[in-house]
Amino acid sequence: MRKRKQQRTFLILAAVVALALASYLPQWLRAPAQPRVNAGVAQLTLHFxxxxxxxxxxxQAGGQSMLIDGGERGSEELVTNYLKAxxxxxxxxxxxxxxxxxxxxGLAYGVLEAFPVGTIIAPRLSQTHMPTTQTYERFLQCVAQCKQEGAQAVFARAGDTYELGPARFQLLGPLQEDGRNYNNDSVALRLSLGExxxxxxxDAEQPAEKRMLAEWGEALRAQLMxxxxxGSKTSSTEQFLRAVQPESVVISCGLYNTYGHPSPEVLARCKALGISVCRTDIDGTLVFASDGTTIWRVTE
Ligand SMILES: [Zn+2]
Structure with a gap:
């Protein structure tokens, strides 16, 4: 009898130890390989x-998908595979x-050919400022091909709004053509779902940010930017950050890139304003999800 009691105590002890160990298992041992988004809660997901x-x-929102840019030539396979996943x-x-x-x-060298496309939005550039690069030529060819297959190609007009499932986005820039610096001709947009x-x-830099500040003011406000x-120092000026008031800033750049992105100045500006920073060069692909009330980072 006594022996059986000892055995039972041992079994209970072993079970307690096993449970304790399991709860201390490192997070990565239990984490799934793909970002897990609770589809029942999230209505909007963003993948940087x-x-x-x-x-x-x-x-992605309500079964609809939008892609903003496609990376450098050579990224097309990675991007296409990611989208398919x-x-x-x-x-x-x-x-x-x-x-x-x-x-x-990436758009010109494979992504646009890999999926049927609904609407392509690009900045209008005057004939004198039209780029003559091989990549741009190829991009225009892809756009022409998409149009033949039923896509619409439109020039970005600041103020225009579009619907993406339950979400919507409004184009905020470019407000005028720069031409000398294509960065300032960037299409800028504010995506929204509920609050x-x-x-x-x-790649909008200070002059474009200044124009957007003057035009949109408080309407620039966003939890995520x-x-x-x-992350170049010529963008994300303190004035602009103060107007947007983001909780988090995402920086998309390559590890050990030769441009020095992100600049320490931008990181310092964010820190001074209490804005948290996520970086693709350090964290890899960044996924965020929103239910229209809050937005949170989905960790793998
Ligand atoms: Zn760029």
């Missing part, structure tokens, strides 16, 4: 895809923020 030095953002079968919107290759390279706003300004121009 790690394409090295470049920009590429997938936004997120069950993207069609891109309802593709925004090509401006003609630099770290934004349209949640996300601001993305492409993607730092303009990969």
């Amino acid at each position: 895809i790690d394409v090295g030095q470049g920009d590429c953002t997938l936004i 997120q069950n993207v079968e069609r891109l309802d919107y593709v925004v090509a923020t401006h003609p630099h290759s770290d934004h349209i390279g 949640v706003g996300v601001l993305m300004t492409g 993607k730092a303009g121009h990969h």
Whole structure:
């Protein structure tokens, strides 16, 4: 009898120890490989895809998908595979923020050919400022091909709004053509779902930010903001950050990039204003989800 009692005590002890150990298992041992988004709660998801030095953002809402930029040439396979893993079968919107290759390279060399496209939005550039790069030529060919297959191609007009499932986005820029610096011709937009706003300004630098500040003021406010121009010091000015009042800033840049992005100045500006910073060069692809009331980072 006594022996049996001892055995039972041992079994209970062993069970308690096993439970305690399981709760201390490192997070990564239990984490799923793909970002897990609670579809029942989140109505909007944003994926800042790690394409090295470049920009590429997938936004999904209510079964619709939008891609803002496609990274540099060479990212097309990574981007296409990522989109397919997120069950993207069609891109309802593709925004090509401006003609630099770290934004349209992937679009021109594979992404636009890989999916049926609904509407392509790009900045209007006057004939004298039209880029002559091979990548831009190829991008225009892809757009022409998409149009043949039924896509619409429109020039960005600040103030225009579009619907993406239950979410909507409003174009806030470009407000005027720069021409000398394509960064300032970037398509900027504010995506919203309920009370949640996300601001993305492409590579817009100080002059474009200043114009948006004057035009939109408090309407720029957003909980999440993607730092303009990969966190360069010529963007995300203190004035602009104070107007947007983001809780978090996302910086899309490559590890050890030769441009020095993100600049220590921008990181310091964010820190001084109590804004948290997430970086694709350090954290890899960043996923956010929103229910229209709050927005949170989905960790893998
Ligand atoms: Zn860029």
